[in-house]
Amino acid sequence: MSDVTRxxxxxxxxxxxxxxxxxxxxxxxxxxxxxxxxxxxxxEQMLAGRPPQDALVIVPRICGICSVxxxxxxxxxxxxxxxxxxxxxxxxxxxxxxxxxNLADHLTHFYLFFMxxxxxPVYAARPWFAETQRRFAAGAGVHARAALAARQRWFExxxxxxxxxxxxxSLQPGGSTRAIDAAERLRxxxxxREFQGFLETTLFGAPLDEVAGLAxxxxxxxxxxxxxxxxxxxxxxxxxxxxxxxxxxPGPGRYLSxxxxxxxxxxxxxxxxxxxxWNAADxxxxxxxxxxxxxxxxxxxxxxxxxxQRHPAMGLTLPDADKPGAYTxxxxxxxxxxxxxxxxxxxxxxxxxxxxxxAVARCGGTVYTRVLARLVELARVVPMMAGWLAAIQPRxxxxxxxxxxxxxxxxGLTEAARGALGHWLRVERGRIAGYQxxxxxxxxFSPRDTAGTPGAxxxxxxxxxxxxxxxxxxxxxxxxRSFDPxxxxxxx
Amino acid sequence: xxALKVLWLQSGGCGGCSMSLLCADTADFPAMLAANGxxxxxxxxxxxxxxxxxxxxLEDCIAGRQRLDALCIEGALLRGPQGTGRFHLLAGTGKxxxxxxxxxxxxxxxxxxVGSCAAWGGIxxxxxxxxxxxxxxxxxxxxxxxLGADFRARGxxxxxxxxxxxxxxxxxxxxxxxxxxxxxxxDDLDALGRPRxxxxxxxxxxxxxxxxxxxxxSAEKPSDLGCMMEHLGCKGTQxxxxxxxxxxxxxxxxxxxxxxxxxxxxxxxxxPGHAYHLTPKIAGIPxxxxxxxxxxxFVALASLSKSATPRRVKHNATADHVVVAxxxxxxRLK
Numbered sequence: 001m002s003d004v005t006r007x008x009x010x011x012x013x014x015x016x017x018x019x020x021x022x023x024x025x026x027x028x029x030x031x032x033x034x035x036x037x038x039x040x041x042x043x044e045q046m047l048a049g050r051p052p053q054d055a056l057v058i059v060p061r062i063c064g065i066c067s068v069x070x071x072x073x074x075x076x077x078x079x080x081x082x083x084x085x086x087x088x089x090x091x092x093x094x095x096x097x098x099x100x101x102n103l104a105d106h107l108t109h110f111y112l113f114f115m116x117x118x119x120x121p122v123y124a125a126r127p128w129f130a131e132t133q134r135r136f137a138a139g140a141g142v143h144a145r146a147a148l149a150a151r152q153r154w155f156e157x158x159x160x161x162x163x164x165x166x167x168x169x170s171l172q173p174g175g176s177t178r179a180i181d182a183a184e185r186l187r188x189x190x191x192x193r194e195f196q197g198f199l200e201t202t203l204f205g206a207p208l209d210e211v212a213g214l215a216x217x218x219x220x221x222x223x224x225x226x227x228x229x230x231x232x233x234x235x236x237x238x239x240x241x242x243x244x245x246x247x248x249x250p251g252p253g254r255y256l257s258x259x260x261x262x263x264x265x266x267x268x269x270x271x272x273x274x275x276x277x278w279n280a281a282d283x284x285x286x287x288x289x290x291x292x293x294x295x296x297x298x299x300x301x302x303x304x305x306x307x308x309q310r311h312p313a314m315g316l317t318l319p320d321a322d323k324p325g326a327y328t329x330x331x332x333x334x335x336x337x338x339x340x341x342x343x344x345x346x347x348x349x350x351x352x353x354x355x356x357x358x359a360v361a362r363c364g365g366t367v368y369t370r371v372l373a374r375l376v377e378l379a380r381v382v383p384m385m386a387g388w389l390a391a392i393q394p395r396x397x398x399x400x401x402x403x404x405x406x407x408x409x410x411x412g413l414t415e416a417a418r419g420a421l422g423h424w425l426r427v428e429r430g431r432i433a434g435y436q437x438x439x440x441x442x443x444x445f446s447p448r449d450t451a452g453t454p455g456a457x458x459x460x461x462x463x464x465x466x467x468x469x470x471x472x473x474x475x476x477x478x479x480x481r482s483f484d485p486x487x488x489x490x491x492x
Numbered sequence: 493x494x495a496l497k498v499l500w501l502q503s504g505g506c507g508g509c510s511m512s513l514l515c516a517d518t519a520d521f522p523a524m525l526a527a528n529g530x531x532x533x534x535x536x537x538x539x540x541x542x543x544x545x546x547x548x549x550l551e552d553c554i555a556g557r558q559r560l561d562a563l564c565i566e567g568a569l570l571r572g573p574q575g576t577g578r579f580h581l582l583a584g585t586g587k588x589x590x591x592x593x594x595x596x597x598x599x600x601x602x603x604x605x606v607g608s609c610a611a612w613g614g615i616x617x618x619x620x621x622x623x624x625x626x627x628x629x630x631x632x633x634x635x636x637x638x639l640g641a642d643f644r645a646r647g648x649x650x651x652x653x654x655x656x657x658x659x660x661x662x663x664x665x666x667x668x669x670x671x672x673x674x675x676x677x678x679d680d681l682d683a684l685g686r687p688r689x690x691x692x693x694x695x696x697x698x699x700x701x702x703x704x705x706x707x708x709x710s711a712e713k714p715s716d717l718g719c720m721m722e723h724l725g726c727k728g729t730q731x732x733x734x735x736x737x738x739x740x741x742x743x744x745x746x747x748x749x750x751x752x753x754x755x756x757x758x759x760x761x762x763x764p765g766h767a768y769h770l771t772p773k774i775a776g777i778p779x780x781x782x783x784x785x786x787x788x789x790f791v792a793l794a795s796l797s798k799s800a801t802p803r804r805v806k807h808n809a810t811a812d813h814v815v816v817a818x819x820x821x822x823x824r825l826k
Contacts, residue, residue: 152518
C-alpha cells in the first residue's frame, strides 16, 4: 500500500450545506473514505429551556430545503406529548405540504444537483453528451430552466397552504392553521395538474401511471428502448447503463422508512407509504424497533457524557472541538447496532413498489437505483395528492387546539425527501428539557461508530474509481449526490 | 454596461435564503438574471464548479485576477469555539469560513448580508448562542459583527442587510438589479442597513385581517380568522417588511397562512423574551403596540372599536372559515 494517496475533496456544492470527504486512493480506486460535516450550529442546545411551542418556529430553520419536514416532526413530537391528533382536513393539508416539498426536492435534485455533473468535459466523448448538455448544463440547460420554472409554480401550492416556503408556521400539533375553501381547492388542483403536465411532458415523456406501473426492469428496459431519448428519465437510463451506475456506490442493503404521509384515523392504513425496515438480503419488510435506535458519538466532535451510544430520548449534544479521533460534527445513528440507508429508495422498497424492489434485488442500492426511486416516487405521489385534495371537506375543521402538559415526552417521526427524520422531545416544568434530532443524512453520511464500522456513504465510496489527475473525482461526486445529502440537517 | 459579478457563499444558516431565491417569480430564472445585468460567478445551488474549482475562484477574487462586484453571504458567521472559527471550516481548505469572508469582503465592491442570520446572527445566534454566531456588520442591533462597525465595502456602502428569515426572493433580486443598474446609494438604506424599498413598509400593510384589526376582533387559537395581534403574538404592526403587499409563493404571507408575524426582518427576533405564539400583556394590554402609536390612543381606540364590532366580524374572528357572510342589503349601496 505504498502508493496510497490522500485526497481531501470539498467543498461540495449542489448539496445542502457543507461537506468534505477524505479519500485514500490506491490503484485508481478509493480504499477508504471519511465523511466530514465541517459546520456545527447547535439547535439541540438552542432549544433547551424554551417554551415547547417555540420548536415550531426554531426547528424549520434547521434546513431551508426540507423545512416543512422539520416542522412536521416538531408538530408530531408536540402532538405526541399532548395526546392530540389533527382532524382529517388538517392531516390532508399537512400531507399536501410535505408532498410539495418532497417532490420539489426530487425535481431540484435531478435537474439542478445530480444531472449537471454529467455535462462535465470528462464525458465529452460519450454519445449522449451533447443532448445531456443541451438539457442539463448548469444555468443554461433548457430542461433545467423549465424545471426551475415548474418548481416555482409548484411551490405556489405551498404558498397557499402554508403562507410561504421555506419556514411556514402553519403546521401545528393539532393540524394546519390555513383552512382552504372550495374555490381554493380547485385552484390547487389546477396547479397540481400543471405540474403533472411538466412531469409527463419533460421528465417522463409518458403518463404518470405508465411510469408508476412499470412492474420490473424488463418492462423498464422495453419502455426505454421504445423511445430512448424521449423524456429525461429515459435519457438518464441510457447514461446510467453506459456509465455502470448500477454498480456504483453500493448501499448497506438495509433500508429504513418511518412511513410517509400519515393517514387520518379510519383511512384504512397508517401511512400512504408504509413504515418498516427493508432487508435486501432476505427480501422482506421488518417491523421497526424504535427503541433500538442509538446515536454513537465516538468519531464526532461531541462529548459523550460517559456513554458513546445513546437512544435519542436520552441524547446529549455538547461540542468538543478537540476530541481525539473525531473527524466530523455528525453523530453515527444505528438501528440495532447496524448501518442503514434511508431515502426515497427506502420508502419505495417499504411500500412495495415493484420496479424499485426488482432493481434493488438485482443490483442493490446504487447511484442508479437511488435516482430511479426518486423519479418513481414523483410519478406515484402526485396522483395521491389529487386524492388528498379531493378528500378535504371545506367548512370542516383544519386545526384543533389543546394545552400542553408541563411534564411530557413526545416523539415526532416523519419522512423528509432524504428519508427518516425523528425528533425526540422532553418537557419539564413547562420548558424544553431535552430535544434531539436525528436527520436522514445523519444516517446516510454517518461517520464510523465505536466498532469502527463506516457509515453508509463511507462504505459506498470504497471502490469508487478515481481517474488520473482528478482532484474532485467525478465518480465520487455521482455517489455523494445520489444520496441527495442535506448537511445542514445532519449537523443541525 | 458590464454585468454585476456576484459570488454567493453560505455559512451558519439553513440554506433557506438560497431556496427562497429559486422561488423568484419568473418564467426563466437564468434569463431574468442575464437580462438585468446580473452574472453569478458562483452560487451553491446553481453552479457546476465544485471543490478545487471553487477554491481557485475564491483565490482569484482575493488576488484581484477576478473582479468581484457583489459578495453575498448567507448564514451567520460562526466565530466559535473560543474565537477560532472552527465551527465552520470551509470544506477542502481547513480554514475558517470567517477568514474567507473577511478576505473576500476586502476586495468586493459591495457586500450583502442575505437573510437575518448574515445580517444580525439570526436564529443561529439564539439562546446561549453556542457557536458565537454574529452577522457581517451587526450582532443583533449592535453594530460590529464580523467585519466591524466601521467597515465600508470598496464601493463605499456598509453591508447591505437584506434581512428576513428567510429573505424574500424579490428583496434580493431588486437589490442586485439596483446595484447592477447603478441605482442604489446610501440613501436607499434604512438605519439598520436594510434596503428601504421593503423596509419602509410594515407587514401590517395589506394584511387581509385588517377589518378584524380595526375592530380588535381577535383570533383565540390557531386557524382562527381574526386579528392575531391581541392574543397570538403577531408583530405585523411593528415589523418592517412588505410581506402582505409583495406576496410569497404566489399568494402567501405569514398572516395569510394563519399564523403570527414573528418580525423575522428585525434584529433580535430570535429571542423575543416570550413564547412566540402568545402576546405578552400588562393588565390585558399588549406590550408591543403598533409602531408610531401612543399607548393611550391604542387603549381608547381599542375599547371603542370592540364595543362597535359588527356581529359578522366578531363571529368570524374565532372561526376558521366565514360563518357569517356579509349581509345582502335589500337596497342599493349608497
